[in-house]
Amino acid sequence: MNHSTDRYSSTAKALHWLMALGLFGALGVGFYMTGLPLSPQKLQIYSWHKWAGVSLFLLVLLRFAWRLGHRPPAPVPMPAWQRLAAEGVHHLLYLLMFAIPLTGWLMSSAKGFQTVYFGVLPIPDLIGKDPDLGNLLKTVHVSLNFLLLALVAAHAGAALKHHFLDRDATLRRMLPGRS
Amino acid sequence: MIKQTLGAAALAAAVFALPAQAVEFNAVQADKTQIAFTYKQMNVPVDGKFRTSAASIAFDPAKPQAARASLEIDLASIDAGSQEANDEVASKLWFNTKAFPKATFVSNSVKALGNNRFEVTGKLSIKGKTLDATAPFTFKQEGTNGVFDGAFVLKRADYAIGEGMWADFGTVANEIQIKFHVVAAAAAAAKK
Ligand code: HEM
Ligand code: HEM
Numbered sequence: 001m002n003h004s005t006d007r008y009s010s011t012a013k014a015l016h017w018l019m020a021l022g023l024f025g026a027l028g029v030g031f032y033m034t035g036l037p038l039s040p041q042k043l044q045i046y047s048w049h050k051w052a053g054v055s056l057f058l059l060v061l062l063r064f065a066w067r068l069g070h071r072p073p074a075p076v077p078m079p080a081w082q083r084l085a086a087e088g089v090h091h092l093l094y095l096l097m098f099a100i101p102l103t104g105w106l107m108s109s110a111k112g113f114q115t116v117y118f119g120v121l122p123i124p125d126l127i128g129k130d131p132d133l134g135n136l137l138k139t140v141h142v143s144l145n146f147l148l149l150a151l152v153a154a155h156a157g158a159a160l161k162h163h164f165l166d167r168d169a170t171l172r173r174m175l176p177g178r179s
Numbered sequence: 180m181i182k183q184t185l186g187a188a189a190l191a192a193a194v195f196a197l198p199a200q201a202v203e204f205n206a207v208q209a210d211k212t213q214i215a216f217t218y219k220q221m222n223v224p225v226d227g228k229f230r231t232s233a234a235s236i237a238f239d240p241a242k243p244q245a246a247r248a249s250l251e252i253d254l255a256s257i258d259a260g261s262q263e264a265n266d267e268v269a270s271k272l273w274f275n276t277k278a279f280p281k282a283t284f285v286s287n288s289v290k291a292l293g294n295n296r297f298e299v300t301g302k303l304s305i306k307g308k309t310l311d312a313t314a315p316f317t318f319k320q321e322g323t324n325g326v327f328d329g330a331f332v333l334k335r336a337d338y339a340i341g342e343g344m345w346a347d348f349g350t351v352a353n354e355i356q357i358k359f360h361v362v363a364a365a366a367a368a369a370k371k
Contacts, residue, residue, distance in 0.1 A: 112260050113225060
């Protein structure tokens with residue numbers, strides 16, 4: 001019934017859901033790990049969080065580069081304000097997908113703990129050790145994560161509203177599968 | 180009488196004829212002296228240091244074999260990279276600072292390696308254990324100060340620093356790079 005161009009391409013879908021999964025993972029691990037008492041396990045989980053965060057940063061670079069050359073399908077018919085809101089949220093989500101890992105990286109440098117990707121590739125420290133700046137960047141990292149949670153709740157809520165109440169193709173065309 | 184005068188004159192001549200470098204560096208400048216270290220956790224190098232250390236040194240570059248050094252490190256002064264780490268390393272599993280507040284090093288011998296490089300050997304005591312330790316160092320004279328810079332690798336397991344859950348080297352590596360920087364002013368050997 002629909003033209004294939006009315007749907008997100010499989011690359012767009014794969015990138016969207018892979019990132020969503022990864023972000024939820026990094027977020028969950030982030031909130032979980034900070035409360036742990038110091039132990040080798042905690043240091044390991046911190047490292048895994050940082051490695052996952054760097055991977056997600058690489059993935060969003062890839063996603064963004066790919067997106068610049070590929071337009072999304074024409075919007076599903078809906079009131080203009082909803083489309084504007086959806087687009088605004090999409091832009092903010094892209095922004096956060098860059099800003100959250102960047103603040104995590106800078107925070108780690110400021111706290112004096114370099115990031116060594118998978119324990120092999122040292123990622124340079126852009127800023128030197130500065131505990132006060134480190135605490136400030138931690139607050140920023142955490143606040144941006146709360147903002148991400150709030151926006152994703154609105155974003156997913158809207159998708160579900162379109163699917164179950166408006167019964168339009170908004171969610172379906174982002175879901176894996178063919179129709 | 181004449182003989183004695185001659186003897187004294189000869190002695191004086193001998194003393195004044197001593198080469199100028201026969202100067203002993205023995206007044207340690209605590210504020211310029213530092214013991215720094217680098218450990219690796221999850222392969223991430225983390226720098227730390229001890230803020231205070233009491234040291235006594237007697238070193239004449241012309242007679243290194245006669246040199247002596249002893250160092251006392253106040254373990255509570257540690258900066259291990261973060262407050263969380265500082266609290267942790269004071270605990271029983273690490274330095275057990277309550278029971279063993281100080282680490283000490285006492286030299287046995289110093290030998291010249293040439294080119295202003297030397298090697299000191301001595302006894303290093305940490306956490307109730309005393310083992311032999313050897314470290315190369317360089318000596319530089321800066322004005323009236325003697326500057327000693329050296330480094331060696333300490334294996335933390337040798338002293339049971341990091342026991343129990345920390346004993347495995349997978350998270351915190353066994354090798355700790357230690358760097359010392361000691362500044363001692365010259366004092367006339369005769370005034371000892
Ligand atoms: C998109 C990726 C990321 C997400 C979703 C994320 C999420 C989070 C969350 C939710 C926390 C918990 C904050 C708290 O409650 O205190 C956290 C903490 C942290 N994150 Fe991330 N993060 C990401 C990327 C990174 C990166 C790339 C790094 C470093 C290279 C990093 C380093 C840290 C560190 C060190 C903490 C702990 C801060 C502390 O306890 O002092 N994060 N992160
Ligand atoms: C961390 C989680 C998520 C992030 C960062 C995220 C981000 C995005 C972004 C940036 C777009 C726009 C894609 C583009 O045009 O380039 C998008 C589209 C979309 N997302 Fe998400 N998303 C997340 C989770 C979810 C969830 C949980 C759902 C569903 C319940 C969902 C449903 C959709 C749908 C249906 C679209 C297509 C919207 C349209 O056709 O206008 N997303 N998402």
